[in-house]
Amino acid sequence: MKEYNGKFCLSLSNSFNLSEIEQLEKFHSHKIDGFFALYQNYEQVTRLKDFANKKGIYFQSIHAKHHPMREIWFANEKSDAVSNIIADLRDSIISAKKVGVDRVVMHVYTGFYKEDPTVLGLKRIGDVLETAQKHGVKLCFENLEGEQFLDAVLTEYHNCEYAKMCYDCGHENCYATHKVVDKFKDKISALHINDNLGIRSKDKILSGSDDMHLLPFDGNVDFSRVINIIKYAKLENELTFELKFCKDEIANKYRQMNFDNYLSLAKERMTEVANLL
Ligand SMILES: [Zn+2]
Numbered sequence: 001m002k003e004y005n006g007k008f009c010l011s012l013s014n015s016f017n018l019s020e021i022e023q024l025e026k027f028h029s030h031k032i033d034g035f036f037a038l039y040q041n042y043e044q045v046t047r048l049k050d051f052a053n054k055k056g057i058y059f060q061s062i063h064a065k066h067h068p069m070r071e072i073w074f075a076n077e078k079s080d081a082v083s084n085i086i087a088d089l090r091d092s093i094i095s096a097k098k099v100g101v102d103r104v105v106m107h108v109y110t111g112f113y114k115e116d117p118t119v120l121g122l123k124r125i126g127d128v129l130e131t132a133q134k135h136g137v138k139l140c141f142e143n144l145e146g147e148q149f150l151d152a153v154l155t156e157y158h159n160c161e162y163a164k165m166c167y168d169c170g171h172e173n174c175y176a177t178h179k180v181v182d183k184f185k186d187k188i189s190a191l192h193i194n195d196n197l198g199i200r201s202k203d204k205i206l207s208g209s210d211d212m213h214l215l216p217f218d219g220n221v222d223f224s225r226v227i228n229i230i231k232y233a234k235l236e237n238e239l240t241f242e243l244k245f246c247k248d249e250i251a252n253k254y255r256q257m258n259f260d261n262y263l264s265l266a267k268e269r270m271t272e273v274a275n276l277l
Contacts, residue, residue: 004271004274004275004277005237006236006237006238006239006274007033007034007058007060007237007238007239008031008032008033008034008239008241008267008270008271008274009032009033009034009035009036009058009060009238009239009240009241010027010032010034010035010240010241010242010243010266010270011035011036011037011038011063011192011240011241011242011243011244012024012035012036012037012038013243013244013245015244015245015246016244016245016259018259020037020044020047020048021047021048021051023035024048024051024052024055024057025055026259026260026263027057027263028055028057029260030260030263030264030266030267031267032263032266032267032270033057033058034057034058034059034060034238034240035048035052035057035058035059035060036059036060036061036062036063036105036240036242037059037062037063038063038065038066039062039063039064039065039092039095039104040065041091041095042091042095042098045059045062045095045096045099045101046095046098046099048099049099049100049101059099059100059101060101060103060190060238060240061096061101061102061103061104061105061140061166061190061240062092062095062096062101062103062104062105063104063105063106064088064089064092064104064105064106064107065088065092066107066110067085067088067089067107067110068081068085068110069085069106069107069108069109069110070109070110070111070113071085072085072086072108072109072121072124072125073109073115073117073118073120073121073149074115074118074121077120082124086124086127086128089104089106089128089131090128090131092104092106093128093131093132093135093137093139094131094135096135096137097135097136097137101137102136102137102138103137103138103139103140103164103166103189103190104132104137104138104139104140105140105141105142105166105190105192106128106139106140106141106142107141107142107144108125108141108142108144108146108149108150108153109144109145109146109149109150110144110145110146111145111146112145112146112206112207113146116148117148117149117152117153121149121152122152122153122156125153125156125157126156126157129157129160129162129163132162133160133162136162137162138161138162138164138189139162139163139164140164140165140166140189140190141153141154141163141164141165141166142165142166142168142171142192143165143166143167143168143171143172143175143177143180143181144168144171144175144177145171145175145206145208147175147176147177147179147180150165150177150180150184151180151183151184154180154183154184154187158187163187164187164188164189164190165181165184165185165187165188165189165190166188166189166190166191166192167181167185167188167190167191167192167229167233168191168192168194168242169191169192169193169194169195169221169223169225169226169229170192170193170194170195170196170211170212170213170214170219170221170242171192171211172221173195173196173198173219173220173221173222174196174197174198174199174206174207174210174211174212175199175206175210175211176199176206181229185229185232185233188229188232188233188235189233189235190235190240191230191233191235191238191239191240192240192241192242193216193226193239193240193241193242193273194212194213194214194215194216194221194241194242194243195212195213195214195215195216195217195218195219195220195221196210196211196212196213196214196219196220196221197210197212197219197220197250198210198219198220209246209247209248211246212246212248212250212251213242213243213244213246214243214246214250214251215243215254215265215266215269216241216269216270216272216273217269217272218250218269223273223276224276226273227273227276227277230277231277236277239270239273239274241266241270243266
């Protein structure tokens with residue numbers, strides 16, 4: 001088996017109950033090479049970037065705030081809520097550019113309703129994409145519940161080289177987004193690797209509580225499929241994990257560990273994923 005030479009990246013998470021800088025210090029001491037952060041504001045990402053530069057840590061991407069993205073598709077033309085969401089998404093793109101991060105990950109829809117994408121929604125996403133293009137930042141739309149919305153966005157903006165996908169293998173497992181991932185796998189430019197127990201409801205009803213962000217191999221994600229996708233997307237040198245302590249009792253075992261022990265275990269599992277490449 002040849003040794004893995006690529007980077008391991010991990011998400012910062014407030015579920016770890018440490019400040020972002022404290023988390024970075026811990027990641028660094030466990031030889032985790034990079035990280036991504038949920039966007040708050042320009043000052044926050046500048047602080048992270050300065051610290052990362054000092055320590056030689058790689059700032060892999062910025063995750064946009066968790067906006068109520070359903071509004072983008074269904075709120076009326078004059079919605080202030082939507083104007084604020086778009087302004088904030090643009091702000092995260094411009095901040096990414098300023099701190100030298102080349103990708104912003106965002107959601108295109110939130111909600112578990114059976115409904116269809118709208119022309120207005122596509123136009124609004126297009127407005128955000130225009131900012132991304134202008135600043136040379138790739139917008140990576142994440143696979144989530146409501147895959148018809150991701151399908152619509154990537155169909156509409158297929159030719160735009162700044163319209164990309166972030167492949168979250170946990171979301172695929174618990175929101176059954178296999179079809180849209182396969183259809184647009186050419187667009188995959190970022191990874192969120194994590195595990196869960198799939199759709200737990202007997203009636204196959206999707207639920208946010210199934211999105212657990214467990215350590216790889218603590219759930220039932222099909223890692224042979226994940227590895228094929230990583231190789232297809234040529235992202236083997238940047239394995240990015242999105243792990244956290246979810247609210248479900250299944251995560252109690254993580255919460256009860258000393259954080260250093262948790263990170264050691266996480267690093268072991270990351271290495272196991274890399275060994276499958
Ligand atoms: Zn994710």
